[in-house]
Amino acid sequence: MTPRKVKTKKPSAVMGRPRGFDRDEALVEAMRVFWARGYEGTSIQDLVDAMGVNKPSLYSIFGCKEELFREAVELYDRIEGIHTTRSLEDAPSARAAVEEMLRANARAYTASDKPRGCMIVLSSLLGSPENERVRTFLAENRLRGERALKQRLERGILDGDLPASAEVGKLAAFYTTVLEGLSIQSRDGASAKKLAAIIDAAMLAWPT
């Protein structure tokens, strides 16, 4: 019963026909398409064209459309989310953290070489019921961002640069709302200058 030699099916990266594309580069292109057109607005054919990957390879390597999208969102988090992460971590005070987070994102939202606005905010807000899971996936991501912001504010209280009476949950919700609104303003053609003015106004709400 036990065969003499069992071929362990460990997939070899060196044998077989070499693939004609780089996985990481292809994923970057997928991210950009999803970012520009949204989840439901992007067809597999759009992805095939942009990624330079044929359809069967796309499916064998990335699974289905939804899995590819989730990977694209994770990549987006790593590449673009760094602005937020670094601002929150590096700033010397809670106030500076929030302001720099907003300004760094506003700069990214209006960069000329990228789709406008935030992929996580824009790429699937409404849609058909069969894609509900994708929307909740993104919503959870947004809520995580709001929690991270709240935690940074709590640190501000501990550090003594934010009054202990400050309502951190309220503040986190407000600045998250502003950040999300900035994505829509970006989509509507707002200039970097206009976004900066909006942030100016938003910072006036900081507790004294």
Add this chain to the structure above:
Amino acid sequence: MTPRKVKTKKPSAVMGRPRGFDRDEALVEAMRVFWARGYEGTSIQDLVDAMGVNKPSLYSIFGCKEELFREAVELYDRIEGIHTTRSLEDAPSARAAVEEMLRANARAYTASDKPRGCMIVLSSLLGSPENERVRTFLAENRLRGERALKQRLERGILDGDLPASAEVGKLAAFYTTVLEGLSIQSRDGASAKKLAAIIDAAMLAWPT
């Protein structure tokens, strides 16, 4: 050549088989479906099911999908936009106008008998290139809202309840951004209480 009697083709509303539905009621249902699922997320079949109208009638009466959507948006403007319009018109000061506009919309966004958030903000932000016109149609609507808000602020200066030094364009952009962000917060499950807290914070940015 000239016939004795030329039948003038004025379509009669009384002759022929009477339609089995009310046009206005059907349009309300179409609005709700587009509001809940967005433009691209709504199929003609979804509309047929919700409106109680068969497909040929839908096309003969409302044109194509895009025309129906535009009519649905106009209806939304009349039904739901009234909150904004009335707040801006009736409030005794610019500040009260902005605050009441935000609070009225926040109430509407979290009403249990309606889809959450604003149809004009949410129903088509990203999508395939062929529906670009729909997105610009909505973007123009949003920009009109921001202009209307700016005009109300200018009136506040004339009325003397807003300092002449106030930057009305900046303020209008800021409060529009907050309003748009509230739609996303609503979609993410924010309670009426949470939206109210966000508005509390936003009003702290009012110029003194």
Add this chain to the structure above:
DNA sequence: AGACTTTCTTAATGACCGGTTCATATGTCC
């Protein structure tokens, strides 16, 4: 060289897309 492994091309799947055709049903007018 030939066995083996992986990716490639090609084409197909069944379901659904927005939109239309056409015969039939249901009403008013003369």
Add this chain to the structure above:
DNA sequence: GGACATATGAACCGGTCATTAAGAAAGTCT
């Protein structure tokens, strides 16, 4: 009772959707 006008139901149009099956191509292994 027709003739006429409008609405309805069902079936259909070409096209696209996401996904996959089958076999040819292009490498490394022994």
